[in-house]
Structure formats: structure tokens, C-alpha cells
Amino acid sequence: MGSTAHHGAEGVGRRDLIKRSAALGLVAVPGMGLMSACASGGDSGNSDGGDTKGKTSKDNPFGAKKGSKLDVVVFKGGYGDDYAKAWEADFGKKLGITSTHTGTQEITGKLQPRFNAGNPPDIVDDSGAQQIKVDVLYKNGQLLDLAEVLDAPSVDDPAKKVRDTLIPGTLDPGMQEGKVVALNYIYTVWGLWYSGKLFKEKGWEEPKTWDDFLAVCKDAKSQGIGGLAHQGKYPYYINVAIMDLIAKKGGLDAMKAIDNLDPKAFVGSDAAQAAVEAVYEVVEKGYLMPGTNGLTHTESQTRWNQYKAAFITCGSWLENEQLKQTPTDFDMKFLPMPVLSGSKLPFEAIRAGSGEPFIIPAKAGNLPAAKEFMRRMLSKEWSTLFAKQANSLTILKDGVDPGVQLRPGTQSTVEASKAAGDNTFRYLYTEWYSEMGTAIEAASNELMAKRIQPKEWLKRCQAAVDKQAKDPASKKNHRD
Amino acid sequence: MRKGQYRFVAGFLFVPVALYVIFVIWPYIQTFGYSLTDWKGQSQTFDFVGLDNYRALFQDDVFLKAIWHNILFLVFIPVITILLALFFAFMLNVGGRSRAGGVQGVAGSKFYKIVYFFPQVLSLAILAVLFNAVYRSDGGGLLNGFLIKIGLVDADSPVEWLNEPSMVLWALMLVVVWHGVGFYLVLFSAAMQSVPRDIYEAALIDGAGRTQSFLRITLPLLWDSVQTAWVYLGIVAMDMFVLVSSMTQNMGAYGGGPDHHSDVMSTVMMRNFLYYGKSGYACAMGVVMLLLTLILSVVTLRATRRERIEF
Structure with missing residues (x-):
């Protein structure tokens, strides 16, 4: 390195370098234009209402289309991801929609590029140390307002809206500026x-x-x-x-x-x-x-x-x-x-409250299926699947079959919740x-x-x- | 040069330069572009805010503190590592007792050389796990366990090495030095072996001791290697991301604690980029880091420039 320092050509090289870096500075300004061009090109992943829209029915209020694909990304942390695999298997059996499953701890690393490119997954459990913060995603306009799912009829009792089958207050932490944009699923x-x-x-x-x-x-x-x-x-x-x-x-x-x-x-x-x-x-x-x-x-x-x-x-x-x-x-x-x-x-x-935010990206490729998936998460059947696989309760009221034996710690939280009644914060x-x-x-x-x-x-x-x-x-x- | 040769040479040069431009220069330019916006990191919608981010940067206590921590690392990591590596390399190669007509290392120098190199084969992540166990803040930690055993530390109030503002930077520095000395020892050893023995022998005959032959012969002849080591270690000191983020008290994300006393520029940048969602602002930090690193390299290369000695 130092041995060439006295070489005659070096001085010219440096001056050239400065000139070139000045030129690079000039390039930077049009570079900005290029970047925004990338931004507007990023919407191609959005095909809502396109080939993923099937017929709606009472059992399928969003018209999730048979044969379409659902892209599920789940945080694989303390609760594992077996519960999600169980859901996906059931989803495939009942609706004929196959899921691509990703269980990972690196939510940010895997998803940030996809959000930026405009082709995010269809449903995400955005949790863990490397979650993408919900406030950040919301400010970037990446989250679907979940009102539609919450106002849909419940799987267990079609006379009720989904939102009325949940433990009161559990939707609050998923609110940004008054809209529920994240479903905090675990109680x-x-x-x-x-x-x-x-x-x-x-x-x-x-x-x-x-x-x-x-x-x-x-x-x-x-x-x-x-x-x-x-x-x-x-x-x-x-x-x-x-x-x-x-x-x-x-x-x-x-x-x-x-x-x-x-x-x-x-x-x-x-x-x-x-x-x-x-x-x-x-x-x-x-x-x-x-x-x-x-x-x-x-x-x-x-x-x-x-x-x-x-x-x-x-x-x-x-x-x-x-x-x-x-x-x-x-x-x-x-x-x-x-x-x-x-x-x-x-x-x-x-x-007390809900944690483990599940989100549906606003630009998800298969929105009808994603909404249907979330609606089914809030059914007694899937909630029990979760309690069995992950040793935890969900925000669904009485969401676990009484037949399921809980571990002592979880059992004591059930009792504490009962004793607390409405006294939760x-x-x-x-x-x-x-x-x-x-x-x-x-x-x-x-x-x-x-x-x-x-x-x-x-x-x-x-x-x-x-x-x-x-x-x-x-x-x-x-x-x- | 013969005709056509330029084209031949240019052909070979073009590919690496193109790769370099696409994967290094272009991201730099993009970063600069983003640093002039209020980009929030998860979509491509943002507004141009001019130099606001840079203005905010110079009022951000956490970032300014982080710069100082990097500077502290910059001063101490290269100095300590290089001095130790030089000392050990000298002892291993020419520091032994001179027997009749020979210059050699201390007894068992081959063995030491291998042992010293061990830490270098460990990745930073493993290093962090290892030293987390060393610095663990209760009696289960290697250091605390030892100090409690010999009665220097009370079992009820073990030393929280990484949770002490006055100690955390030094604790991290020790890890880097421990990791680096072996590599530079080998680097310096190789350079020393290319120094002709007769120079040492001549010095010996003239009555030079170990210190003198080190200062008058070894160091000047090794100057190129030392300079290289200095630049590399300087870059390590400007980074420090892995160790800080995986060893220190958590300040939201990416370590940096206690109370930002171990934050370095890269951890503050990542925290702002992902955890706070202030990505445009974080890009401005990235640009400042780039500038500081450039200045550092230029200054180091200039300051250490010497006449080259041919041998």
C-alpha cells in the first residue's frame, strides 16, 4: 500500500478521483428520479379482484378461489409454527387452497425487500425480535384495514359478527389511528x-x-x-x-x-x-x-x-x-x-391483552383467501388447534374445547383472567x-x-x- | 504496447469495475439519495426533505455519543492490537536467546504461533456467545465465578461487566483485541521472516539488545505491514456492529446499553432504520459513516507514509 505512495502517477490519479466523485455527485440527483421510478413500478404484485377472486357464498363470504395459492409467513419463535401448518392443512382440505408456508425468525430480513418491491406475502405473523413494527408498516400504507374480516359472519355462529366473538379490548393494540390493522391473536x-x-x-x-x-x-x-x-x-x-x-x-x-x-x-x-x-x-x-x-x-x-x-x-x-x-x-x-x-x-x-400481531398486507396477491384464512383463525376449531400446539390461549371467547388439558401456568392464567373480569388494562x-x-x-x-x-x-x-x-x-x- | 492490447486489458477490467459500480457505488449513491428524504423503510413513498436529516443528526445526542465511542475504539483497538502482535511476533521470530551464530524465536515458538491464531478462526457470532459467558453478570459467569471463588467479589453483588458505563467499552475492546492479535501476529511474522537474518546478526555483533534490534531493524522494515494492519483495524473499529448488538444491554433493539454507553454509529443507524422506522434519517447516518471512514483511510495512509527501505 504505502510502497506505491511516491509513484509519479499517484497525484494524477487522486485528482482524477476527485473529479470523478464530483461527477458521481451529479449522477445522484437523476438517481433520485430513477428510484421513484422503481417505486411506481412496484405495484405489479397486486392482483386483488383479478384471478384470485372466486364466487362468494355463505361459507365463503370473501370469495376465496379454489385452486389459488396462499403465501403464509409465520414467526417461528416461542410458539413454534406447527399450529400454522395445522391450519394450512385444514385450509387446503376445506377450501382447496394450497399454502406456501414460511416459518422464520427473520421477519424483517425476509419481508422488508418484499414490502418495498410491492409483492408481500398474503398473511404474516409479524412478531419476535425482528418483527417489522406495526406502526412503521402502517405509516408506509402497507396494511389492510381488517374491518371487513371483523364484520364478516363468524364461522361458529353465522348470526354473529366475528368481532363480537372476541374477548373485549383485544383488538385495541392492533389499532393505528382508529383502524384495526393488526390482529393480535394470542391472549x-x-x-x-x-x-x-x-x-x-x-x-x-x-x-x-x-x-x-x-x-x-x-x-x-x-x-x-x-x-x-x-x-x-x-x-x-x-x-x-x-x-x-x-x-x-x-x-x-x-x-x-x-x-x-x-x-x-x-x-x-x-x-x-x-x-x-x-x-x-x-x-x-x-x-x-x-x-x-x-x-x-x-x-x-x-x-x-x-x-x-x-x-x-x-x-x-x-x-x-x-x-x-x-x-x-x-x-x-x-x-x-x-x-x-x-x-x-x-x-x-x-x-391483559392480545399479542402476536397477524397482518394482511394491503398489496397481498390473494386478498380473498387471506381474509378467509383470518376469519377461520377466529373459529373454535382453529383456536383449539392453536392451544394444543402452542400451549396458549387465543382472543376468541371460550376459544378452547374444555377437553384440552392445560399446563399449570396456563391454567393459572385462565383463573386469573376470570378473577379479573373487566378489570384488565x-x-x-x-x-x-x-x-x-x-x-x-x-x-x-x-x-x-x-x-x-x-x-x-x-x-x-x-x-x-x-x-x-x-x-x-x-x-x-x-x-x- | 502492441496494437489491440488496450482492448484486451480493458475487457478484463470492465467486468470487475462494472460489478463494483453496481454493487458498491450505486448503493452508496442510493443511500445518499434516500438520506435527503423522509423514507420510512417499508414502502417506496417518501418526500424530499433536503438536508433536514443532516441537521437533525448533529443534534442527536445518541448519535454524537456513538461517534465518540467509535473514535475511542479507533484510537485504542489498532494501537493495542498492533503493539501486542508486534511484540509477540518479535518474540516468536527473533526474540530468543541467541545461541552461537543464530537468530531465532523463543522456545516453543511454533506451538505459540498456532495457539495465538486460534481466536481468528472463530466467527464474530461465536465470539459473542463465548464472551457473553465470560462476562455473564451473575456467579455463573467465568469472570464473576472466578472472582467470587477467590473472594475478590461478593456473591450478592457480582460485577455486571456489560452493564457498567465505565467498563462496557473496554470489555468489548478486549474481545476485539483477543480476536485480532493472532492474525496480525501471523502477518507480522511472515514479514519478519523476509527480513534477511544477516541484518540481525550484524546488529547482534554490534552489540544490539532485543529492544534496539526491534526498534531499529524490525519496526522500520515492517512498516508496510503495520500500515496495512492499521487500516484494517481502523475499519473494524468503525464497525463493531455484531459485538455491540449481540452483547450489550438492549436499547429497544441492537444493544447499545446501558443507556447508550456502548452504542456505535452502526447500531444507532440500524435502530433508526428498522426499529424506529426513520429510514431516511438512518441513511443520513450511513452517509456520515462513509465520509468518516473515507477521511480515516486518507489520514491513515498519509500519516503513516514513510520512505520505503529496500532490502
Whole structure:
């Protein structure tokens, strides 16, 4: 390299290079035109109403055409993708539509080029760490408004609309600017988890108040067991605890204040202050499982399975995720977040809602079949298929045949949901504002590591909210 | 040149240049184009916003912090790696005790050479898994387990290596250096072996010690290799994407934590590109990265330019 540095021709070469790069700069401007040309050429994949439209009938309200093809892409994560294969087989049998199945973790890598080129799949389970964020897809005009599917007659009872057979509120997280564009199919509850066996052994009671919770943590610590474990490498999880406490203490108004970017969502909110101080007390008193702040989800959940901590924060996918690591007599149990004194919501209230967004791309090649597929997902038959294959509940009301035996953790979530009744809540800011969510997670990470105090945490979260509120696009999201 | 020869040569040159233009230059130009838009990444509809993205970039604390982290890597990774590699290469090749009439490496140098090269055959992903186990933040981690055993660290408060703002960058740097030293050791060894032994022997006769023969003979004669190593390591330091995104605390996506203390330009760019859906903005970051890398290469090549010594 250096050995040619004194070569006579080198100087000329450099000057040439500069001239050429200037020329390249000129090319860049018409290049822009070329790119937009690509953009307008990208619609060729859309053939809605073309050769994929068959006859409509009572059993087939969208006119899915026999012999056409359906392109299904499914996130193959904690729930696997066997359930989708079972659906596709049934779809093929009943409607004569064959599916191409893709089970993958790389949703973004596989689909971003296809969305950009205008030939997306027909139906997608857009989940996992590499999901394409729904707000991002929506802003790009890539999502079909699912109202048509939801207003279609239900498979099980044609007198009812599909939307009336679902657990109330489960469609909300899939809303963007008032339209349902993602069907969050799996019914999830969030909160704390413990081992029934460990609790029986130690004689601990299920804590209903925060003071009782701290008492269990204290006793655990004195016996060399961590109190609370969380999946520190992903601060998302500790936010389950903090945000649940805020919602329970301050009621739904405190939650909506955050989602609606209220200027007093954090600073000036008594609920937020009480909640973050309560969680910080756990940190200060040393009740965290040692090292939990830096562990990944699998590392810390496995530690908890080894009885190294009394509690862990998580959603109800936990049981399926830890199937292999959980000892057979572990007796996994769900616990609603214990309440602070003077809380507006009762102990039984839980963060519950739907997850695992299924979407239909607006430019899908076989729209009628995709809509029919989604309609059938919300039938009792397919919902039971799912519960059997993936150990989880769906958003369909009473969607599982009573004959299906559930695992202990899942069973305890069913009971908790029943006890909660209408007392459920669900934050939406994580779906609406990725950047603000990240800022809050970053602050929580600092709080758990004792690098900032609750006061500073409140300030940082408020700053994130205020910053988001300045974005004109966020005016369109609002919940009442 | 004979007639027709130019055409022959041009024919061979055209294909690689065309490939280079299509797969390297054209994407650069596209990136620049997108950086002037508010492209959101999942469709081809966007508006032209001029230099807004670049203006926003210089007020983005996270990105500015990330540039500093890259610069820190840029300063320390090449220096530490090259010094260690040079030292080991010298010891392996000419550092041994001089017996009568010979210049040779320390005892067992062939064995060491192979051992030092081991880390280089591991891919970055494996490296990340390996060092995640080393740095694991509870007693199950290699470092913590060891320190707890010998009583330096309390089992109730293990060191969270990758969750400490003051340590995370150094922890990452150690991985890169550990990975790189073996390769550059072999590179420098090869260069050293082409240095005629009689030069060393002459120096020995004149009474030069190890240090002197290293500074006066080895280093000047290896300058070309060192320069190459510097540029390569500089490029590694400007990247760091794989290690940061798979080892550090998660800041939404692609690591970068705690509190953006380990974010580098590439992780901030990817987070904006995919996770936040601010793809046009991310393209502006890409352009800035390109410019910084270009400046870096030019400066490095200029600054290290020396007279070539023929031997």
C-alpha cells in the first residue's frame, strides 16, 4: 500500500478521483428520479379482484378461489409454527387452497425487500425480535384495514359478527389511528410468576399487597434466594412491573395519561412516583436476584426455574418458552402485580391483552383467501388447534374445547383472567411510539442499576413523552 | 504496447469495475439519495426533505455519543492490537536467546504461533456467545465465578461487566483485541521472516539488545505491514456492529446499553432504520459513516507514509 505512495502517477490519479466523485455527485440527483421510478413500478404484485377472486357464498363470504395459492409467513419463535401448518392443512382440505408456508425468525430480513418491491406475502405473523413494527408498516400504507374480516359472519355462529366473538379490548393494540390493522391473536396476561412448589416449601403466601411482596422477598433473601428476578438485558421486562404498578395505583387514567402523552404523565403523577419508588425499594434493599440486571431472558428465567429467585416478571408466554428448563414439579403460577396502598384498581386487576400481531398486507396477491384464512383463525376449531400446539390461549371467547388439558401456568392464567373480569388494562404506547418506549426502557435500566434515582427516572420518562408529543404524527393516536 | 492490447486489458477490467459500480457505488449513491428524504423503510413513498436529516443528526445526542465511542475504539483497538502482535511476533521470530551464530524465536515458538491464531478462526457470532459467558453478570459467569471463588467479589453483588458505563467499552475492546492479535501476529511474522537474518546478526555483533534490534531493524522494515494492519483495524473499529448488538444491554433493539454507553454509529443507524422506522434519517447516518471512514483511510495512509527501505 504505502510502497506505491511516491509513484509519479499517484497525484494524477487522486485528482482524477476527485473529479470523478464530483461527477458521481451529479449522477445522484437523476438517481433520485430513477428510484421513484422503481417505486411506481412496484405495484405489479397486486392482483386483488383479478384471478384470485372466486364466487362468494355463505361459507365463503370473501370469495376465496379454489385452486389459488396462499403465501403464509409465520414467526417461528416461542410458539413454534406447527399450529400454522395445522391450519394450512385444514385450509387446503376445506377450501382447496394450497399454502406456501414460511416459518422464520427473520421477519424483517425476509419481508422488508418484499414490502418495498410491492409483492408481500398474503398473511404474516409479524412478531419476535425482528418483527417489522406495526406502526412503521402502517405509516408506509402497507396494511389492510381488517374491518371487513371483523364484520364478516363468524364461522361458529353465522348470526354473529366475528368481532363480537372476541374477548373485549383485544383488538385495541392492533389499532393505528382508529383502524384495526393488526390482529393480535394470542391472549396474554402480564405480571409476576412464582413456583408453587417453592412457596409451599417455604410456607410463603401469595402476596396481595406490595408490603407482603417485600416481606416474601426479605424472607427469601435471608435464606439465600433472590427476591425478584428480571430479564435485565432487555429492560422491557422490568417495565412490566413498573408500568403495572402505575396503572393499578392511579387507575386507567394514569395509564392513559402515558399513552396520550400527557404533560403530567410522569412528573406530577402521584401514581408514577409511588410506583417507581416502590420498585426502587426492591433495588435498594438488595432483593433483586444477584446479577439479574445483566442477564438475558433465558438466563434469568432459567435461574428462576432453578429456585434462585422467588418472583420473576413476564407475560404468559413464559411457560411455553421454559418448557424444557422447568422441573416437572415446579408448579408454575401466575400472580397479578401486588398493589400499593390506596390503589384505584384491585389486586385482581391484570395487564391483559392480545399479542402476536397477524397482518394482511394491503398489496397481498390473494386478498380473498387471506381474509378467509383470518376469519377461520377466529373459529373454535382453529383456536383449539392453536392451544394444543402452542400451549396458549387465543382472543376468541371460550376459544378452547374444555377437553384440552392445560399446563399449570396456563391454567393459572385462565383463573386469573376470570378473577379479573373487566378489570384488565393494557398500555399502547409501546405499539405506537417505539422511540419513546426505548427511552423509558433505558431509564429503567439505569434505575435498576442504581445509577439514577426515582426522581431522575420520572424526569427522563417525562422528557421522552414530551419529545414524542412534539412529533405531529402522534396527534392521530388517542385513546379515551 | 502492441496494437489491440488496450482492448484486451480493458475487457478484463470492465467486468470487475462494472460489478463494483453496481454493487458498491450505486448503493452508496442510493443511500445518499434516500438520506435527503423522509423514507420510512417499508414502502417506496417518501418526500424530499433536503438536508433536514443532516441537521437533525448533529443534534442527536445518541448519535454524537456513538461517534465518540467509535473514535475511542479507533484510537485504542489498532494501537493495542498492533503493539501486542508486534511484540509477540518479535518474540516468536527473533526474540530468543541467541545461541552461537543464530537468530531465532523463543522456545516453543511454533506451538505459540498456532495457539495465538486460534481466536481468528472463530466467527464474530461465536465470539459473542463465548464472551457473553465470560462476562455473564451473575456467579455463573467465568469472570464473576472466578472472582467470587477467590473472594475478590461478593456473591450478592457480582460485577455486571456489560452493564457498567465505565467498563462496557473496554470489555468489548478486549474481545476485539483477543480476536485480532493472532492474525496480525501471523502477518507480522511472515514479514519478519523476509527480513534477511544477516541484518540481525550484524546488529547482534554490534552489540544490539532485543529492544534496539526491534526498534531499529524490525519496526522500520515492517512498516508496510503495520500500515496495512492499521487500516484494517481502523475499519473494524468503525464497525463493531455484531459485538455491540449481540452483547450489550438492549436499547429497544441492537444493544447499545446501558443507556447508550456502548452504542456505535452502526447500531444507532440500524435502530433508526428498522426499529424506529426513520429510514431516511438512518441513511443520513450511513452517509456520515462513509465520509468518516473515507477521511480515516486518507489520514491513515498519509500519516503513516514513510520512505520505503529496500532490502
